[in-house]
Amino acid sequence: GAVVSQHPSRVICKSGTSVKIECRSLDFQATTMFWYRQFPKQSLMLMATSNEGSKATYEQGVEKDKFLINHASLTLSTLTVTSAHPEDSSFYICSARDQGGNSPLHFGNGTRLTVT
Amino acid sequence: KNEVEQSPQNLTAQEGEFITINCSYSVGISALHWLQQHPGGGIVSLFMLSSGKKKHGRLIATINIQEKHSSLHITASHPRDSAVYICAAHHNTDKLIFGTGTRLQVFP
Numbered sequence: 001g002a003v004v005s006q007h008p009s010r011v012i013c014k015s016g017t018s019v020k021i022e023c024r025s026l027d028f029q030a031t032t033m034f035w036y037r038q039f040p041k042q043s044l045m046l047m048a049t050s051n052e053g054s055k056a057t058y059e060q061g062v063e064k065d066k067f068l069i070n071h072a073s074l075t076l077s078t079l080t081v082t083s084a085h086p087e088d089s090s091f092y093i094c095s096a097r098d099q100g101g102n103s104p105l106h107f108g109n110g111t112r113l114t115v116t
Numbered sequence: 117k118n119e120v121e122q123s124p125q126n127l128t129a130q131e132g133e134f135i136t137i138n139c140s141y142s143v144g145i146s147a148l149h150w151l152q153q154h155p156g157g158g159i160v161s162l163f164m165l166s167s168g169k170k171k172h173g174r175l176i177a178t179i180n181i182q183e184k185h186s187s188l189h190i191t192a193s194h195p196r197d198s199a200v201y202i203c204a205a206h207h208n209t210d211k212l213i214f215g216t217g218t219r220l221q222v223f224p
Contacts (some may be wrong), residue, residue: 034212038157043214091157100205105149105212107159 003027004096006108013084013115021079023094023113029074030096035067038091038110047092050077084115119143120205122215129222135190137218139203139222142184149212150177150188151202159202162188 005024013019019100023033036044048069049057056069066088068080077096081088093110120141129135139148150162163170163177168199170177174193179186190197198221204212 042206042211043213043216046211065129080172093157093159104161104164106161107151109156109158112157 002092004106004108006094006111008111009109010112011114013113015085015115016083018080018082018112019084021081021092021094021113023077023079023096023108025075025096025098025106028098029078030098031074033071033077033094035069035077035079036093036095038093046092047079052077053080055068081113084113086115089113089115118216119207120202120203120213120215122203122218124218125216127218127220129193129220131164131222131224133193133222135193135197135220135222136219137188137190137201137203137220139186139215140184141186141203141205143207143213145205145206145207147206148179148186149204149206150186151204153200153202153217155199162201190220194210195222195224198222 003026005089007022011019033050035047035105037047038044046059048070048086052071058064073079091110091112095105095106097105123138147164149164152160152162165179174191176189179204200217200219202217203215207213
């Protein structure tokens, strides 16, 4: 079964509203989670690295005030798309790694966001 | 030039064919992942390898560190193997550098 749960799987919202996406590790603790964005027919792009108990590390070009990340516990990271615009419509996916350098990455099933 | 390159971009095959997808990278890596993304978007990690060869069912992944090249092989391909296959390199940290993916379609 899935070891990383991402919710919601699909969301449609109006311009100007905020949307929160949750990423949970179900049977392991994840001090680090990753948030990616994927445009149609393109590969994944790392947006930010979410660190439990500290500020997220954002990749160049990703607005931290636009994409708020909170990693309040060892099993939950949230990504909030604030004041969403149609250009924020995309597929967002998270991943987490069990503690231990050689453990595989586990991915959530992704969230398809459509901003109208 | 991307740091992780995959080929081919698109691949069609008849059921039962042997399939190879290639991945070349230009950076130092600590490990390389092969991922499978289904049409719905969900991603499954197939392999993580840092040397040699791994096998899981009909899937085989190999890596040659000296040549900075990895391959994913699918034996006796089946329509349910149709997906996008992505290689991703761990560049000395937990961050992944992704290839652009190979879209595989296997026809009955």
